[in-house]
Amino acid sequence: MSQEKRISSKYIYFFGSFGGILFGYDIGVMTGALPFLKIDWGLADGTITGWITSAVMFGAIFGGAVAGQLSDKFGRRRMILVSAVIFATFSLLSMAAPNKGSIYLILVRILLGLAVGAASALVPAYMSEMAPADARGSLSGLNQTMIVSGMLLSYIMDFVLQNLPQAWGWRVMLGFAAVPAVILFLGVLRLPESPRFLIKSGDETGARKVLSYIRKDNGEIDSEVKSIKEASHKETAAAQKTSWSTLFSGKYRYLVIAGVGVATFQQFQGANSIFYYIPIIVEKATGQAASSALLWPIVQGVILVLGSLLYIWIAEKVKRRTLLLLGGTMMGLAFILPAILNALIKNLNPMTTLIFLCIYVAFYSFTWAPLTWVIVGEMFPLAVRGRASGLASSMNWVGSWAVGLLFPIMTASMPQNIVFVIFGVICLGGVLFVRFCVPETKGHTLEEIEEAGLYHGSKEPQEVKQ
Secondary structure: OHHHOOOOHHHHHHHHHOHHHHHHHHHHHHHHHHHHHHHHHOOOOHHHHHHHHHHHHHHHHHHHHHHHHHHHHHOHHHHHHHHHHHHHHHHHHHHOOOOOOHHHHHHHHHHHHHHHHHHHHHHHHHHHHHOOHHHHHHHHHHHHHHHHHHHHHHHHHHHHOOOOOHHHHHHHHHHOOHHHHHHHHHHHOOOOOOHHHHHHOOOHHHHHHHHHHHOOOHHHHHHHHHHHHHHHHHHHHHHHHOOHHHHHOOOOHHHHHHHHHHHHHHHHOOHHHHHHHHHHHHHHHHOOOHHHOOHHHHHHHHHHHHHHHHHHHHOOOOOHHHHHHHHHHHHHHHHHHHHHHHHHOOOOOOHHHHHHHHHHHHHHHHOHHHHHHHHHHHOOOHHHHHHHHHHHHHHHHHHHHHHHHHHHHHHHHOOHHHHHHHHHHHHHHHHHHHHHHOOOOOOOOHHHHHHHHHHHOOOOOOOOOO
């Protein structure tokens, strides 16, 4: 079988997860571009600022849902290629926005969001279907590493380009996003299709060929093909009855609620308020001009990358639930404690809040950030995986859009520390949700997880049995 190998597994995993670079870059790029855009266009309205920042996430709500369904029909690989083309096109159109064309820029970034949302749904699904069960957590964690690497790249580009004329600096920042999109397109041209999609489409020979690139021996391939076919037969039997309402039927309900719930909590916990607006947060906390605070995003980006690498190292050593519970608790405290300290200590050093935000980012980076996409990729049964992954992605982007839109409005009407307390309470709510609603899935095949769902769908959530 080894003589048939033409594509290395490293190449497959690298470009399979490279889509994360795209929406990681676009998540981060507005952090540096926004202060210069506000000066260039004279933006003072918090609502317009929020819409320009969050427009991508609004489009991603729909991109994730549509891509999930289309990938079930046309395949993960083909839809990733389409996403790369859309991303490159609308990145360049964002760069070409007419002067003070706020409505134009909002609309173009909404369309750009279709590609961002598609990538957020397709990449985890593709990676989880390519990875073996005993390495699925760490390999799916590559998606998060790519996302935060894209964010760090955008922060560095923002810092490097900050001395360009204001009318050009933010345009180059936005337009540069087309570069990773072109790299993704060229890389994915050589990627194989997911073996699960191929078997679902009746191409067992093609699936075996793909598995020969990424599995150790024929015995492992035979066992996996058998498991996939059994799961696929169950799907076929129920295919004509599958609809959106099927997601919440007794058969699948608790796994769908668990996966979608984690994806939703991840964004409403407020991480993107830091990633989008850290220069403005620094300005409010210290009085330093936002346009001169672009080293702070780089600090956050470095923490995120290091955290993602830590996650890859510990992914198969620590249970998913343990990491989510630890991360959510520490994130909640990091948001709430500064407000308590400010109430108790007069003239508290404003750097205290920024230090606690770094602690938040550190714990987020190796817990909720990567695990959300691991869980989205592995939690859902095959029969509803496309729809459920799309729904989870869309709900994740609803939270991202809401935080991006509302944060500047909220901070204009209430103290910044109180806004963070609200996010802290949501973090602790996420801890309770994981404690009572999310099963443990580490080390199990997708088919084993589905089988557990079939048995426990109408009962209280339980861990998948060893």
